[in-house]
């Protein structure tokens with residue numbers, strides 16, 4: 001099985017004025033192709049910092065990170081932008097849709113700049129949003145906006161999908177629908193999906209659960225029998 005992302009001794013230190021905050025303190029990880037990985041950890045443990053570095057949105061202070069063997073830690077800004085654009089789809093807790101573009105236009109914009117995009121209208125229809133495609137974000141519910149955000153990430157047809165608390169702002173049923181979509185992208189399309197969350201129940205869907213504690217990998221659990229989104233409850 002090919003390793004899609006590898007990190008070696010990853011450190012990230014932020015400075016609040018003079019005061020250093022050691023968000024990551026030596027993270028070693030391998031993420032395999034086609035895996036559904038859930039990263040669990042308490043608030044402030046470094047999960048978002050890690051995801052941002054894995055997605056090329058931020059650089060480590062120290063350590064190495066490889067995407068399919070290619071070092072990201074040595075990349076210039078332009079190359080990193082291409083990596084983000086072509087290889088990675090992001091889903092955030094608070095959708096980050098462009099307010100003055102319709103649902104369709106939000107998805108199409110992402111697809112336009114991708115190398116091998118999927119059809120925006122088809123993806124929106126698969127998300128159950130065919131009849132909402134001409135709505136602006138402010139005319140959609142939170143769950144619908146999150147589904148547009150997922151459609152936008154998936155329409156790029158990325159190699160890796162990185163999700164930061166994707167269900168954090170959603171009600172229970174909508175959250176489960178969103179998880180189902182993420183799992184389909186993983187299982188049907190064979191893509192690598194990483195989800196960071198506080199919600200331990202979501203870990204039951206994962207092939208592997210990586211626990212982050214105080215800027216380090218605390219433990220890794222392999223799930224012999226990952227369940228479907230429908231079987232998860234919290």
Ligand SMILES: Nc1ncnc2c1ncn2[C@@H]1O[C@H](COP(=O)(O)OP(=O)(O)OP(=O)(O)O)[C@@H](O)[C@H]1O
Pocket residue numbers: 014015016021022023041042043044045046047048049050198
């Ligand atoms: N830009 C920044 N400047 C300074 N400190 C930061 C910055 N970003 C994160 N931190 C600090 O780094 C640590 C890890 O933050 P991070 O957001 O990665 O944690 P998290 O596990 O994702 O938390 P949460 O679950 O609450 O989102 C925290 O102490 C946080 O305050």
